Amino acid sequence: MDPPPVPPPHVIIFPLAAQGHVNSMLKLAELLAISGLRITFINSEHIHHRLLRHAHIQAHFAAFPDFRFKIISDGFPIDHPRSPDHFMTTFNYVKSITKQLFEELVSAPDRPVTCIIADGILTFTIDFAGDLGVPVIAFRTISASSFWACFCIPRMIESGDLPLKGDEDMDRDVTSVPGMEDILRCRDLPSFCRVADLSDQLLQYVTTQTLQTTAARALILNTFDQLEGPAISQIRTQFPNLYTIGPLHSHLRSRLSSSSPSPSSASNSLWKVDRSCIAWLDKQPPKSVIYVSFGSITTLNRHDFTEFWYGLVNSGRRFLWVVRPDSLAEGSSGAVPEELKEAAAERGCIVGWAPQEEVLHHGAVAAFLTHSGWNSTLESVVAGKPMVCWPFFADQQVNSRLVSHAWKVGLDMKDVCDREVVERMVNEVMGERQEEFAAAAGDLARRARNAASEGGSSWDNLDRLIEDIRSMKPTS
Template structure:
């Protein structure tokens, strides 16, 4: 079965769709955005990719061979990808992590003006630009795409279940969720039932007037619904009921998982911190004997919980690699681990500030993953057939935990209560790595891996959906031109 190309021939000349792509300036969003860019360019698109200046600066700072154009190697391979940057409205030196509320207010109110100016200049300089692909968490895509007469393509980097919850924010309010939030929620179309503790952090919040909540409400309840097309980094077979509901709302395509052709390698750097090599240490360990620990690139953890997890690792006796990024507790508190912990565990564990996660979790010695339940990490762990210990911290991670532990049975909770205690941490680590039930978790994960492989294969659901998406883009471009 041959894949239809988005390339069109009009009046004897070849026409490629040209899209501007603007991700959210966070590494967890940047990774699938770059993967999608590569996939689109490999299928005939011209892409102009826009990073914020601060993200570009971090990538350059972390790279051993910095290059002002992160897509240079991709372009050398024949892909038509252009690259530029835009200000988010704040100086590069501004500490966005320490001053998160100020940063988010700027993203809400100022960033769109910089994007508007840049997109206007790009369209003026290149009339071939016909599409805007923007992360669904932006608040401005419908306004800017309408202003410059571009097909509005919304890219949702998380699970379909999470987006469906945001799409029905009004039902949560109508049913008194914010005043009676102990009731099981069974009134959202496409979701049989969900407990309040499994909603995203924004939907669990009692104060709905924070800037974070206002951004998410504006972006996902109001703006994303106006997109001409939504593409999602999920798999049809993993979320069939939810996807059926979303497809009734607007053209919606599950095209995940968005991995590069070579899982552990990429022509494009997306790292905001320098990676340390772990393979020499891992090579000395027995197969499936090491637990990988990482809580992602953005969310913070309090010092008590971090300390209890550290001592739980020590008490478990299990070998581990821990990617503990700088500023995990706070950017003004770099030394977050208990005093002397690294000396106590020097024969048991390897602690690094950052690493190539895909390379580590695909190593034969890794047997499990203690994770914050970021969506990228979940998809990557399935691909590597790793069961998970789940410790959600922020945003969609609570809902992702539900999918992993309750629905797919591929992981366990770090602690059953809100209180993190080292004894329970140690017990669950041993349970995942050594217990009889771990065999069942591994078997379930192996089944999900086959689901992902089948979806990506020729004729698989993700490949079919991607082909349909390409056809839909051409239809929308023609309609947009006809309306001008």
């Protein structure tokens, strides 16, 4: 009599409840599901509700019979306006309920747990899972360079690079981040490093979480070796078991195209996508449009919003601009000047949310004015589109410096919001320097696609990750 078949490994995936984190970790979850692993994805009630409404996520993952969602509260009502200001409150609530949640999942007799892939900003999961005998793999959803800068915060403090001494300090070179000595200035450090007081709560939290990542069994990064080689080399000195498997959205597309039959990739959007912008783009000349989006969290005050609008209009270029319903900061007021509305009607298209990957690959789009979130940066890299960067917070300051100084595929506008600067930079990437930036961006795009294709570094690293998971013993 043949022995019963051995069930596939069961992986719990636990992201921070924010769109950028959930988006990339859902793509990782789908990559693992394609490879035959069982997946339980822990989602906040708020995030899951929006994914059901706008991304039809349940129907998409129904194609994988061993995939399921586990829904938890993040401590707020579903309709609560979640802002970065509420991060620590959410974190403390989720931490308080996670140990019991893990105990329930691990003790379930029908699905023994093989490992947990946890967001690297939630390292309390390492202790909780360790008490249950379950290995944890950390996944940081930021760039390798940003992660390494965070890891080096104690070194920056020891050397005197931190704390910052004021605005006059911002253009000083930072020399205490190995491998990035010729890249970073003070203004290019993650936003929570911009403090005069080293006891700042967010600085302390990020530093602690990043250093505690070393207790995980392994580290996953959504990047590829040829994109961030110096930072990746340094990270490997601290994390020998490192998996660089990005760009995840490109990697997922490659795996889906090589499997038959296969579902299409989900959008994972928390906002209602307005596809009318694609029809608008179809009517525009090739390489004539700048796409503008500041992501899912960035808010603009009325001054900044108006300066961007004047800068875009004065550039004389066609533009597609994503303006979320909550894009303006609370308390911002004032009517939009009629001249701006008229100019937008002539050569602009404004939508609440756009299918970004599709937009960036559209032939009419020449460049991307972006907040430099890591997902958006990678999507622009894969599409081969130059960038104008206006980072908002967290890792985005580092990413924008990579774009302009390390990869030379765009311009960095951080800490400036002036219509004349917007106009000048848009015209540089769309006009006088378009060929220069387009050539560099095209070369980077080829490297990204090669890394995420069969035989590429990211493809091989994912295979290695899956084999590592398969070698683990599940809980019993």
